[in-house]
Amino acid sequence: GFKAGIVGLPNVGKSTLFNALTETAAAQAANYPFCTIEPNVGEVAVPDPRLDQLAVLGKSAEIIPTRLTFVDIAGLVRGASKGEGLGNQFLANIREVDAIVHVVRCFEDGDVTHVEGKIDPTADIETIETELMLADMDSLEKRIEPLQKRIRGNDKEAKESLPLVQAALALLREGKPARLTERREEDEKLFQSLALMTAKPVLYVCNVDEGAAAEGNSLSAKVEERAKAEGAKSVVISAKIESEIAVLPNEERKEFLETLGLAEPGLNRMIRAGYDLLGLLTYFTVGPKEARAWTITKGMRAPQAAGVIHTDFEKGFIRAETIAYADYVKLGGESGARDAGKLRLEGKEYIVADGDVMHFRFAN
Ligand code: GDP
Numbered sequence: 001g002f003k004a005g006i007v008g009l010p011n012v013g014k015s016t017l018f019n020a021l022t023e024t025a026a027a028q029a030a031n032y033p034f035c036t037i038e039p040n041v042g043e044v045a046v047p048d049p050r051l052d053q054l055a056v057l058g059k060s061a062e063i064i065p066t067r068l069t070f071v072d073i074a075g076l077v078r079g080a081s082k083g084e085g086l087g088n089q090f091l092a093n094i095r096e097v098d099a100i101v102h103v104v105r106c107f108e109d110g111d112v113t114h115v116e117g118k119i120d121p122t123a124d125i126e127t128i129e130t131e132l133m134l135a136d137m138d139s140l141e142k143r144i145e146p147l148q149k150r151i152r153g154n155d156k157e158a159k160e161s162l163p164l165v166q167a168a169l170a171l172l173r174e175g176k177p178a179r180l181t182e183r184r185e186e187d188e189k190l191f192q193s194l195a196l197m198t199a200k201p202v203l204y205v206c207n208v209d210e211g212a213a214a215e216g217n218s219l220s221a222k223v224e225e226r227a228k229a230e231g232a233k234s235v236v237i238s239a240k241i242e243s244e245i246a247v248l249p250n251e252e253r254k255e256f257l258e259t260l261g262l263a264e265p266g267l268n269r270m271i272r273a274g275y276d277l278l279g280l281l282t283y284f285t286v287g288p289k290e291a292r293a294w295t296i297t298k299g300m301r302a303p304q305a306a307g308v309i310h311t312d313f314e315k316g317f318i319r320a321e322t323i324a325y326a327d328y329v330k331l332g333g334e335s336g337a338r339d340a341g342k343l344r345l346e347g348k349e350y351i352v353a354d355g356d357v358m359h360f361r362f363a364n
Helices: 014-030 049-057 088-095 121-152 156-173 185-192 218-230 239-246 250-259 266-277 302-307 311-315 325-330 334-339
Strands: 003-007 041-045 062-064 067-072 099-105 202-207 233-237 280-286 290-297 317-323 344-346 357-362
Touching: 003 014, 003 088, 014 041, 014 067, 014 202, 014 239, 014 266, 049 062, 049 280, 049 290, 049 325, 067 266, 099 121, 099 266, 121 156, 121 218, 156 185, 202 218, 202 266, 218 233, 233 239, 233 266, 239 250, 239 266, 290 302, 302 311, 302 317, 302 357, 311 317, 311 357, 317 325, 325 334
Parallel strands: 003 067, 003 099, 062 290, 099 202, 202 233, 280 357
Antiparallel strands: 041 067, 280 290, 317 344, 317 357
16 A cells, blocks of 8 residues: 655654544554554545545445555654664655655744744754655665665666666755656656655645634745645644544534534645545446445556456456446436446557546456
8 A cells, every 4th residue: 555654854844644544443443443543653535525525425325535654754853864863763764655645834832832942943854854865865875885886797687777877866965856857757766766755756744723723824835835845745734633632523524613613634735645645546347236436556557457356357358348437426326337338448559547436347
């Protein structure tokens, strides 16, 4: 599955947010199959109203949403790349995630100490980014000599790797993240294999006070501006509110959200933004037993998408009966869509679209 790592300076609200996420997941356990959670790893359902709609039309007995994993990565402080705090341990944790959720303190509270002595989200972001850049530089510098050695032995992959390593290193030395490294499409895999932390997509989560949860504040506005300039994403959340919502019974949630002027929990927005950030999309399978959402990456073809359900589906793929979500709903379900000629037979080359309702035909 796909993993997002939650990072940020101490005392910015990471644990509060992470606990809200896992409590929400636990509260959903009655409706959704619930997976085991390690202390710092939580799996949450990706909220998707389309799935509920499909389950109604398909008269499905069960609803199974798709899931996303969050990892709470503690211990990131100034000097971490040089072994301060939890040092290398947390760096190893970050290397393993697909995307980074960076929590930034955008609330004032005299009772909560700020490790850097003042509330300044831009400076906080730079502190964290500097540590990640230093760690990336360190790991790249260590690669150069072994690569040169392999090149002398005529290693083809090393020859392709070295220029990427050098380009990324040059950027980092200018104080820029490795994600800006110019590269050819065919080098993408090799580049990803470098597992650079500043090459991972980032979602900034602005943790604001209760009063600012709907609109944000001047601090979160600064973060948003920065995110835009970097091509990153940002969401405004109040971790405190989220932790209160998480423990409310379902019936009381809506009313509580309304009094705060919120359409839905901020966590839903955060989960969806994380999903987007990872370049993920959802297709559905609908039947009397269950309506289920499946996660794939953008650009995936039908056989690979089928392989997410079962490897046999990919190996023996024949075709995919496909109905666009909008057609499925407009025409009242599968038979209506079929009668209207909106059930398409798609082959091996078909690139699955977000919201497709699919039925795979395969041979064993
Ligand atoms: P972490 O070190 O980043 O995991 O931060 P915590 O989640 O442990 O939060 C640090 C402190 O800040 C705790 O006392 C929280 O109750 C408090 N806190 C978290 N979010 C908010 C918020 O939105 N507003 C206020 N006033 N306090 C918060």
